Amino acid sequence: MTELNSNESVDSSGSFRLLMSYVFADRPLFIKALLLVVIATGLDVLGPILGKVFIDRFIMPDDYPLWPIVGIISAFIITTVLGTFLQYQQTLKFINIALKAVLDIRKRVFSHVLKLPMAFFDKARTGQLVSRITNDTESIKDIYVQFLANVLSNVILLIGILTAMAILNIQLMLIALLLLPIVGGLIFIYQHFSGKIVAKSRQLRSDINATISESIAGMSVIQATNQQQPKLAQFNEINQGYYQTRLQTIKIASFLLRPAINLLSIIILVGVVWVFGRQVVEGVAQIGVLYAYLNYLGRFTEPLAEITQRFSLYQQAMVAGDRVYKLLQEPALVQFPNHGAAIEHGKLTVRDLSFGYHQDQYVLKKININIQSGDFYAIVGHTGSGKSTLLSLLLNFYQPQHGKIFIDDHLLPSFDHDTLRNGIGFIAQEPFILSSTIYENIDMGRSLGQQAVEQAAREAHLDEVIQQMPDGYQTQLGEGGLRLSTGQRQQLIIARALAGSPKILLLDEATANVDSETEQVVQKALNRLRGKVTMIVVAHRLSTISHADNILVLDKGELVEQGNHRELMRLKSGVYRSMYELQRQERKLAQLQA
Ligand SMILES: Nc1ncnc2c1ncn2[C@@H]1O[C@H](COP(=O)(O)OP(=O)(O)OP(=O)(O)O)[C@@H](O)[C@H]1O
Ligand SMILES: [Mg+2]
Structure with missing residues (x-):
């Protein structure tokens, strides 16, 4: 068996560079998508600030002038609608980048495989190779869709929220900032536990492919030699292994990611309400600021949870990217300086x-x-x-x-x-x-x-x-x-x-x-x-x-x-x-x- 079959580690500097090259392959498209994210986020973040103005300016003083209220409500509707629309546009753009990248990577991988020396195919298993070219390139798409569209836009949303919080009250922003290193730690722990299991589950999945395609290719031999039972047993073992590893990854993810973050955010929320509630009572802070802040805090954990949850997808995609990269690194046939002539005599x-x-x-x-x-x-x-x-x-x-x-x-x-x-x-x-x-x-x-x-x-x-x-x-x-x-x-x-x-x-x-x-x-x-x-x-x-x-x-x-x-x-x-x-x-x- 070749390296293809060895248990890969997640060392992905090469594959990361490869993947990144596709992000910037269509620079105008990427910049457009990024701009859309920034604008959509800006509009999104504006909502609670409008709410705060509404509360502190109109509700608290119990003063309801008609036109300013119509203005603020219209602004609220427009930002919401426009924000949603831009969000949709941005997702389309990122998916476009992703699909283009997969199209190209698949073409590149296949044309590379066509150039590989025969010695490579003596050692490679057909099913695994097929899985590289189809499944793994498909997972790479996830990197782009999940990572670009999701992680990138969530990071920008985080920055937007932090900025808005800072505008409201810098101390409150700092408290929210506390969450970041803790979540970072969680992601680190998650990665540590799940990386190897994810790699293993991918390997098993490609083994499933390999076993099936080999069995179909050699069906006459299998049936003639009555190998159905042993083949089935072999398949069951791999299949069972795949189930186990998948279960493990899901267990780790569902324990570490969202629940842990939710718990954290609730603890912070309780603390903030306690401290801030007293400030409001003492008349230091405005009630609208508290409203906006709580609104932001609720949404602050959302992108964090999203990012951490996407992380497992990202991880799988990175492993896939790594394997595709390795395949692309397989040395092609050595070509000597070409002398350009055709075969004339056949000596x-x-x-x-x-x-x-x-x-x-x-x-x-x-x-x-x-x-x-x-x-x-x-x-x-x-x-x-x-x-x-x-x-x-x-x-x-x-x-x-x-x-x-x-x-x-x-x-x-x-x-x-x-x-x-x-x-x-x-x-x-x-x-x-x-x-x-x-x-x-x-x-x-x-x-x-x-x-x-x-x-x-x-x-x-x-x-x-x-x-x-x-x-x-x-x-x-x-x-x-x-x-x-x-x-x-x-x-x-x-x-x-x-x-x-x-x-x-x-x-x-x-x-x-x-x-x-x-x-x-x-x-x-x-x-x-x-x-x-x-x-x-x-x-x-x-x-x-x-x-x-x-x-x-x-x-x-x-x-x-x-x-x-x-x-x-x-x-x-x-x-x-x-x-x-x-x-x-x-x-x-x-x-x-x-
Ligand atoms: N792809 C391969 N990888 C590794 N070993 C191989 C491979 N192909 C052939 N061999 C080995 O090389 C040796 C020569 O094989 P080859 O196919 O050249 O024999 P042959 O003279 O053509 O035999 P036959 O008359 O049966 O066709 C054999 O020992 C075989 O096991
Ligand atoms: Mg022969």
Whole structure:
């Protein structure tokens, strides 16, 4: 497992910077939103002051002049209505910022994932990755909505209230100020207890995703091997764990946050009423000031409670942000200075190549190969000898630990991605079919044109089959669409490889499920390309490559024999010869049984 799976701590300086960069991405929008908050808060805070004026100026002296009273009531209505309207506008603006940010972060994460080296995907779990790109980016939205819209506007509201209190009576303001450090302390304690649990619950949630998506992908295997019960048990355990951690976070939050703050504010309230009440009785303070102050104090704890409550959301979002940030920090494929040329000849040179998926565990050892353009090379060897691995390296999927690969005398990594993709056709051991149309499955986003696609299908002997399908080339494949047979799938990916008119063709022969008819199709396609395209074919049935220009024999990652069929058969105790004899006997046996 990769780092993705480790228990993350909440060290978020990097992710914080990333998130902040989005806040200021659309500066005018942010400034507008901020201005709206300030104005809306100002209007909001004005209410109690108007009330105070009303009490001290009109009610207490028992004097009710018509026009001033109409004025003050109208002012009250206008500030309330306008304040509410601006509040709404401000929320819209912040949500806009948030959604824009998520849109962009998601795009960035996905395009980064597309650039990651194959080695990353060997270790990552699909479900977890999916959860990074969807759930975690969604949680990041919470940072913006909850944090920006809520915390920011509540902080501004606090400042507004404190200012209004100071205008009323500075001593009273100072008493209210006492609340702040206490709440700060509460948040600190909360963060201390909940941080790790929040991280753990996120991890468990992504484990739930991973388990589900793995199970669905491998459903036939699970049912065939009767793994339903163990899988269910495994799932239940994770699910139960998630429930427990969620419960824990809620327990901590509901104990520490709002109730504690409410209690505090009541204590302060009682104290203030006691002290202030006496002052009023003694005629020092005005009764309107007390009204306004109590009004403010009631609302003072509101933003504090909001902030602390949002804090848990904020915390979750920060953890998510952290994980997305980590994913973005995964090093992408190393790209060498690009020389800009296309693959012209298809000459291939492998020099002193050693490679292991894990350090010090070499799967390929000191391989040297020289392939002239137009040559037909075969790679054979027992299962696990490193044949597919060698092809992966020729495709620049992995970085070899030692040695170099050249195409047309240029270093392999110095070709840009598109050039390699267009210049090298690859027919993988396990065909991968997109859930899309046949056309798209051959074209693969390369915009090759109808003609090239149809030509390739003809070469792979698939054209006729496609013509008979209801929607022809627009027939939908994959999930919810048509299911091709294994042989047809093989033909489809041959067409895909040929469509780009590659200079080099790499073919990893399927190990099983290929009937002799499909095999002949592959043979015919290869024969037609012979001499025009450099071909490297990994073969399991040696009969299919006996006419190759050169056969490379791999044994436990080492290149042990090399030559054409006749040369290799001359080696009395050679690996190739023994493999060939074995397959011949197997064929004979099969014929006898038939
Ligand atoms: N993605 C991977 N991560 C780690 N180890 C791998 C990976 N792919 C292959 N290996 C290991 O590398 C070795 C060579 O595997 P490779 O797939 O190249 O063999 P192969 O010759 O193609 O076998 P086959 O004939 O069965 O297709 C094997 O021991 C295998 O376990
Ligand atoms: Mg293989």
